[in-house]
Amino acid sequence: MMASNKSVIDCERFFRRLQTKLSTCWQPLATHCGFESDKIKTIRMMNDDPEEQAFELLCTLRKQRPDDWAKMLMEGLMLPAVGRQDVLDDVEQFLKKGNLPLAALTQTDGNAAPSTGPVTRRRSKPKSVPAPQDKCVAIPDIKPKLVDKRAPWYMKVWKQHMISDEPKVGKSKSYFHCFLTDISGVKIYASFFLANAQKCKDVYNAIEGSSGDNPVFLRSLKLEKQRTKYKALGTSNYKLVFDDNSEKFSNPDFPSIKTE
Secondary structure, eight states: OOGGGSOHHHHHHHHHHHHHHHTTTHHHHHHHTTOOHHHHHHHHHHOSOHHHHHHHHHHHHHHHOTTTHHHHHHHHHTSTTTOOHHHHHHHHHHHHHSSOOHHHHTOSSSOSOOOSSOOOSOOOOOTTSOGGGSOBOOGGGOOGGGTTSBOSSEEEEEEEEESSSSOEEOSSOEEEEEEEEOTTOOEEEEEEEESSHHHHHHHHHHHHTOBTTBOEEEESOEEEEOSSOOOSTTEEEEEEEEOTTOEEESSTTSOOEEOO
């Protein structure tokens, strides 16, 4: 069905219902939809909130491609780096009937129970995903106020360069170091320290085997400011520290793989 028969306000109301679901994956989606890196950076700079960034992407896509924005969007939702079949189903439903089912209007990520009352603007978080861990942060969006604090967010990243050929064994912990990157192309230094040598090896193998098509998700990280600023263009001045309190998981919908 053609998307051009939907009014602007109908589309924007619909996009508001998608923004939470797409807040962690809108950047690879934007690349598929023809947005160059400078435009993606502009969207990030316009608003610090990933949900508003996702909303802006959808609105801009509709303006630029009024006749086939939905087709372009649905193709992008099937990409491995995006993988949101639930949102694709929402788009198809919207195009067919112009509205989402009541259950879809009252949840944020496909897990909340349908509401039997009137739809309100209040959004409930899925119980399986704690709200502080529901926000994905891109490397360029790291802010000074997070320095030396345990990060209440997660990162979707993959290997840029392994500094260690294999985990090293120290006096009390096994460890390795590497550079990670994400959809932004910016790289960041990361150190991994784990008491269990086998768990350290498992995390090492996951990072070593990661790529843009096979990212890893890391949460409960420490963030420290680099003592030495790397001169290489596109390198963050901060570093990530992954320890026994940190977690690695294969996708943002959980369950997580704990390292302890």
